[in-house]
Amino acid sequence: MTDSRKLTILGSTGSVGTSTLQVVKEAEDIEVFALTAHTNRGRLLEQCQQFRPRFAVLVEPDAAGDLAQALQQTAPNTELLTGTEALCRVASHSDVDMIMAAIVGGAGLESSLAAVEAGKHLLLANKESLVMSGSLFMETAQSHGATLLPIDSEHNAVFQCLPTALQQHIGDRSHADIEKITLTASGGPFLDLPLAEQTGVTPAQACKHPRWSMGRKISVDSATMMNKGLELIEASLLFNLPPEKIDVVIHPQSIIHSMVHYLDGSVLAQMANPDMRVPITHGLAWPQRMPSGTTALDLAEIGRLDFREPDTERFPCLRLGREAAQQGGTAPVILNAANEVAVAAFLEGRLGFVEIAQVIEQALAEIPSEAAPRLESILEIDGAARKLARELVGNR
Ligand code: NAD
Ligand code: MG
Numbered sequence: 001m002t003d004s005r006k007l008t009i010l011g012s013t014g015s016v017g018t019s020t021l022q023v024v025k026e027a028e029d030i031e032v033f034a035l036t037a038h039t040n041r042g043r044l045l046e047q048c049q050q051f052r053p054r055f056a057v058l059v060e061p062d063a064a065g066d067l068a069q070a071l072q073q074t075a076p077n078t079e080l081l082t083g084t085e086a087l088c089r090v091a092s093h094s095d096v097d098m099i100m101a102a103i104v105g106g107a108g109l110e111s112s113l114a115a116v117e118a119g120k121h122l123l124l125a126n127k128e129s130l131v132m133s134g135s136l137f138m139e140t141a142q143s144h145g146a147t148l149l150p151i152d153s154e155h156n157a158v159f160q161c162l163p164t165a166l167q168q169h170i171g172d173r174s175h176a177d178i179e180k181i182t183l184t185a186s187g188g189p190f191l192d193l194p195l196a197e198q199t200g201v202t203p204a205q206a207c208k209h210p211r212w213s214m215g216r217k218i219s220v221d222s223a224t225m226m227n228k229g230l231e232l233i234e235a236s237l238l239f240n241l242p243p244e245k246i247d248v249v250i251h252p253q254s255i256i257h258s259m260v261h262y263l264d265g266s267v268l269a270q271m272a273n274p275d276m277r278v279p280i281t282h283g284l285a286w287p288q289r290m291p292s293g294t295t296a297l298d299l300a301e302i303g304r305l306d307f308r309e310p311d312t313e314r315f316p317c318l319r320l321g322r323e324a325a326q327q328g329g330t331a332p333v334i335l336n337a338a339n340e341v342a343v344a345a346f347l348e349g350r351l352g353f354v355e356i357a358q359v360i361e362q363a364l365a366e367i368p369s370e371a372a373p374r375l376e377s378i379l380e381i382d383g384a385a386r387k388l389a390r391e392l393v394g395n396r
Contacts, residue, residue, distance in 0.1 A: 006033040011102035013037040034090035039063040087111035092118035101126040116146040123283040125151040149283040156279035157257035157270035184251040188222040201353035211254040229321015243325035316357040337385035338363035
């Protein structure tokens with residue numbers, strides 16, 4: 001009988017968070033230590049009743065209502081905390097072994113960093129926190145002995161295709177044997193929609209992804225292909241590769257989740273049905289394996305796997321992501337901040353779909369980028385980029 005490992009799930013009420021709990025329910029040796037939500041107290045309460053964590057965090061105190069009382073009555077061993085500082089507390093607590101970072105957007109930055117500073121096993125879904133803090137994040141992870149386990153399906157696929165010795169030290173080794181990486185992209189719901197016809201796209205259409213069921217922000221990112229731009233930056237940091245060594249290929253079936261090209265011409269790919277429980281389970285069990293609950297892959301039934309070049313004219317966000325990756329420094333901070341503001345405005349009906357890329361491009365052009373930033377300047381530039389993006393949205 002092995003000791004159970006204690007897990008904090010940051011953003012447990014979201015898409016990745018609930019998939020993580022589905023996996024944990026079937027795992028014998030994982031105990032839920034803390035669950036966190038932004039405002040969804042109903043779902044947080046249900047999760048606490050089922051998983052009995054030591055802490056529940058509701059970030060927005062005004063949304064708590066009678067949550068403390070309800071917990072007292074139905075899950076008395078769970079202590080309620082509120083406020084953003086509570087996220088860092090449950091991410092770095094000395095009793096925690098693993099943290100699933102599944103908050104969406106820059107709101108997850110401080111807690112992701114707190115987990116790596118505490119030297120934990122960080123299961124990273126919250127790509128925005130890595131995109132924002134870049135080399136600072138990777139250096140902090142290395143100097144504090146944190147273990148990074150990529151949960152984004154493409155990065156998890158690449159990780160699985162790396163030699164074990166590299167898996168233990170991603171980011172801090174140069175990969176002499178690796179020629180390049182190919183990230184696959186489904187192409188989202190508008191893969192075959194010409195740019196001119198994208199103007200009338202609605203939030204409901206953009207959030208209807210053909211392969212994956214995800215939160216609204218990442219669904220829009222997939223529709224603009226900014227998601228792949230962010231993932232390119234994410235891959236460059238995690239695997240210590242220049243952006244030129246990271247290709248993107250459209251693969252509409254989403255069966256191959258990414259590949260590593262070695263110098264002898266061998267290409268290793270990871271395949272699975274498109275189901276986030278697969279990378280989540282991989283991260284939770286690593287370096288072992290355990291069941292994920294996904295259906296078995298049936299290639300004969302799928303019949304064929306298609307690939308094609310991405311069209312950066314149709315998807316300018318992919319080009320902007322690559323340019324920000326090449327520029328480095330705080331360019332990814334500006335890219336991410338402007339994108340978050342633009343996507344939120346689009347979802348609220350205040351900005352057109354094709355204008356998302358325009359706002360980001362203008363923000364990148366207007367705000368000068370700095371090299372190798374510290375946390376204070378990252379937060380400052382993030383704030384400035386959000387402010388400018390809001391003005392740009394307002395002007396439209
Ligand atoms: P989601 O919108 O479904 O859930 C977001 C979670 O974050 C919720 O629990 C919410 O309460 C919490 N949250 C939102 N704003 C917050 C704030 N200001 N402070 C604290 N908590 C806050 O999002 P998701 O689809 O689960 O995605 C989560 C992260 O995982 C994103 O970074 C996304 O890019 C990444 N990711 C998701 C998928 C997927 O299949 N959904 C796949 C790969 C990567
Ligand atoms: Mg992904």
